[in-house]
Amino acid sequence: MIMKDRARPGIGKLCDAGLRRLRPGHPVAGKLEERRKQAEAGFGGEERVDAVLAEYRHRDSIRIFADLGLICGSRFQLDALLLSRSWACLLEVKNISGRSVIRDIPPQLVRITKDGREEALGSPFAQLDSHLMLFRDWLHERNTPIPVYGAVVFAYPSQMVEAADASHPILFPNNIPFFLRSLPAQPVLEVHELDGLARQVLAAHQPYVQRPLCTMYPQVSRADIRTGVICPDCGGIGMRWRDRAWHCGCECVSRSAHIEALRDWFFIFGGGLTNEECRRFLGVDDRHAARRMMKSAGLIERGKGRWKTYHQY
Ligand SMILES: [Zn+2]
Numbered sequence: 001m002i003m004k005d006r007a008r009p010g011i012g013k014l015c016d017a018g019l020r021r022l023r024p025g026h027p028v029a030g031k032l033e034e035r036r037k038q039a040e041a042g043f044g045g046e047e048r049v050d051a052v053l054a055e056y057r058h059r060d061s062i063r064i065f066a067d068l069g070l071i072c073g074s075r076f077q078l079d080a081l082l083l084s085r086s087w088a089c090l091l092e093v094k095n096i097s098g099r100s101v102i103r104d105i106p107p108q109l110v111r112i113t114k115d116g117r118e119e120a121l122g123s124p125f126a127q128l129d130s131h132l133m134l135f136r137d138w139l140h141e142r143n144t145p146i147p148v149y150g151a152v153v154f155a156y157p158s159q160m161v162e163a164a165d166a167s168h169p170i171l172f173p174n175n176i177p178f179f180l181r182s183l184p185a186q187p188v189l190e191v192h193e194l195d196g197l198a199r200q201v202l203a204a205h206q207p208y209v210q211r212p213l214c215t216m217y218p219q220v221s222r223a224d225i226r227t228g229v230i231c232p233d234c235g236g237i238g239m240r241w242r243d244r245a246w247h248c249g250c251e252c253v254s255r256s257a258h259i260e261a262l263r264d265w266f267f268i269f270g271g272g273l274t275n276e277e278c279r280r281f282l283g284v285d286d287r288h289a290a291r292r293m294m295k296s297a298g299l300i301e302r303g304k305g306r307w308k309t310y311h312q313y
Helices: 010-021 027-055 124-141 173-182 191-204 257-268 275-282 287-296
Strands: 002-004 062-072 074-084 088-094 099-103 108-112 118-122 148-154 160-163 240-242 245-247 300-302 309-311
Touching: 002 191, 010 027, 010 257, 027 062, 027 074, 027 088, 027 173, 062 124, 062 191, 074 124, 074 191, 088 124, 118 124, 124 148, 148 173, 257 275, 257 287, 275 287
Parallel strands: 002 062, 088 148, 099 160
Antiparallel strands: 062 074, 074 088, 099 108, 108 118, 240 245, 300 309
């Protein structure tokens, strides 16, 4: 049973917003393209694992959580968590193009690209070890002493992986069912205890809070960001607000095009938005109209009078 789905990562949406808004030719644009590609590849790989898990039928009850953020001392992010009456299992999903060599000392994954370049990344085994430790501690705090297993999953069988000494199983998505069936099947929990644990996991989930673009790339200044509402039909920037709707030169009329623009603003600047900044960004003069737009976008008011700001949560 799938208890929690996966959403497209915030970094991908942030890159979309940045690429829509940065002035053409800005040096950060290339970095955003690269980040977006990585994020999409990672997400695509995780979705392949989700598809296998959605089809998988275990002999006993099983609960599946995708993309889970938990806190036990520090915050940790699990690509996939499975709970059964007998065990918990963490899957660490990797989608790395080129050839991957996993080394023990120092714990690294060296990625060798098609053109022979080498790039060192953190070892997936070390990452899994750390997540196993933290999740065992998390269960211990809740007096649920079930065994915890883990595996590293490479999302595509075409990925070339070498590991001198594999301290954890390395799987491709098709191997996951066999791996899960091979885990000890001695029930430790009753079904109602498993359900209670699943509820605790969901309640403890802390969504990842994406940092805004201008703190990730401090070289991006306000002047680098194009203001204005983007037309949902033609993609042109600078729709005009009149008669309670947005109008574009392409004859598109929208009552809600500001919602996407406000989303862009938060991905880029973050924090609190003032009425004045909102008017400047959307290109409206009327402060009451701006306030209505921010309310209709679901923003929350904080503070009073001229110090009032609007927030996403
Ligand atoms: Zn248009």
